[in-house]
Each structure stands twice: as C-alpha cells, then as structure tokens.
Amino acid sequence: MSKFKNNNTNKNQGIQTIFGLHSVKAALQNDKREHIELIISKNQINFDKKYESKIQKITILPQNEFTRRYGTNNTTQGVVLITTDFSRPNLEEFVKIESKKSKSVILILDQVTDPQNIGSIMRSCALFDCEGIIVGKDNSPELTSSLCKSASGAAEIVNYIRVTNIRRAISYLKKNNYWIYGFDSSKSNNSELNFSEKSVLVFGSEGKGIRELVKKECDEIMQIKMKKNLKFEIDSLNVSNATSIALYQFYSS
Secondary structure, eight states, X not given: OOSOOOOOOOTTTTEEEEESHHHHHHHHTOTTOOEEEEEEEGGGTTTTGGGGGGEEEEEEEOHHHHHHHHOOHHHHTTEEEEEEOOOOOOHHHHHHHHTTSXXXXXXXXXXXXXXXXXXXXXXHHHHTTOOEEEEEGGGSOOSOHHHHHHHTTGGGTSEEEEESOHHHHHHHHHHTTOEEEEEOTTOSSOBOOOOOXXXXXXXXXXXXXXXXXXXXXXXXXXXXXXXXXXXTTBOOOOHHHHHHHHHHHHHHO
16 A cells, blocks of 8 residues: 555546646646636637647637636636546655656655745756656645646646655655755855756745755755855745756756
C-alpha cells in the first residue's frame, strides 16, 4: 500500500472548470481529459473552430450574458471549459517515473500559498524540464481554476503533488538517491549553484522562508548569488523568480 496518497482532492467528483485562453487551449490538447462543454463569449467566436471535434457541446453567449455568468474578460478572457479532471501520480509513482531519467529535478514548496506564484512556478517547471512540484496539503492551495489559469497551461504537464508531511517526503526522496538543496536568502554567503544529477530544490514562503524543521532535513543550504540593496531593503527574490533561476541553472548544467 502506498504511503503517499495523492491529496489532490476534487470537490466536483472529477469535473473541473477551466478558464483563460492558454489554460483552456492546453486542456483541450490533453488526451487524458473528456471535454463536456465549451462556453465562449461572442468576442471569442472563432476560438472553437479547431477544437470542435474534441468537445461534446459548444455554447456561445452574448458578451453581457457571459459576463453575468462567469465574470469579466480580465478573469476568463471570454473562454470557459467544463471538462473531466485526470489522474495524477502520487509521490511514489512519480519518483518511479523519474527514475527512468538520467537527470531529474523536483521542487518542494514549503508553505508557499499564493496561487499566482505557484502558477508562475509551474510555467518555469514546464520550460526547464521539471515535472513535479511537492507541497504540503495543509499549507498550500488546491489545483483550482485560478491556479490553472495562472499556470497558463503548465498544469496539464507539471505534476502538483500534495503530501501530508514534507519531512517524510524528503526522507523518501533521500532514500531514492536525491540530494536535497534548501534555498535561504538569509544565508551569509552566496552559493555557486552546482547540483547533483538527482536534485530536490526546496523553497519557502516569502518572508518566513523554509521552516527550520524542513531546513534541518536538507543536505545543503544555498543562496542565489545576487547584489543586495540594503539601503532600500531589497534583499531577496520573489519565490517564483528564485525557482526560475535555480531551475535554469540545473537545466543548463
């Protein structure tokens, strides 16, 4: 029996609502989904042409009716998709998949709660060949419609794995030959970012950083090389920017 149940709960019994142009396009290209209904405003009248064969039902609404039902274009971009969700691997299953690669990098986000940041991090993962983000289920958002929109399609290919206990997940990853790198902006010296072939990069929330109990589980604590501006108190990166730099360094090494 697996110790790591995937805690990606779905309150709608497998039905998911996705909105935003990039997110909907990506979902429509995912063969693991079954698409129930596409709802578009008249302003997006041509959006559905290449996807008609993939969707059971297409509904076109006047702009005012679409806005009344689903909100402004700033939120939905005039496109909403009702679709089935798809199964994602738990931690054990994901590590087994990754074991087939010569190089593997996994992210752990410790108490990062902002969906915009997590969505941006997912996009970076998609671009730098990182297929898994591990988060604690008690201190992280679920894979909501808003998070999917922020990820701009990356939620279709980057596994978002919610675990009960991050320390236990780190221990499991160590047993599978991963080296654990914790990133801490308060570290006294900048670090050269040299990584193992199997690496886990751990980032904490902005302000608080990685919790001490998680930091103690890391094999190495690192800081991204930068020039801090102490006069104006500009001394750390946004977590999504920091993960992008670290992932690029791993990808290009």
